[in-house]
Amino acid sequence: MLCKIENTRQKLRQAIDSGKTFTDGVVIELSQQLDEYLVEIQKKKLIKKAMTEISDNLV
Numbered sequence: 001m002l003c004k005i006e007n008t009r010q011k012l013r014q015a016i017d018s019g020k021t022f023t024d025g026v027v028i029e030l031s032q033q034l035d036e037y038l039v040e041i042q043k044k045k046l047i048k049k050a051m052t053e054i055s056d057n058l059v
Contacts, residue, residue, distance in 0.1 A: 001041060008034045 012030040020027050 001037060005034065005037045005041075008037065 008030055012027065012034060015024070015027050015030060016022075022028075
């Protein structure tokens with residue numbers, strides 16, 4: 001997942017560096033994809049934290 005984030009981030013940076021604007025379709029798509037990856041990681045971290053807390057409370 002971290003590789004996907006880094007690759008998408010690099011593509012987004014290249015698009016901006018090549019003159020694309022923040023409202024360009026490619027930039028919007030890459031930005032939205034990056035957002036989805038980041039939300040997915042946040043969800044996984046929250047689930048892992050919740051599972052750890054549940055496990056700790058059972059002991």
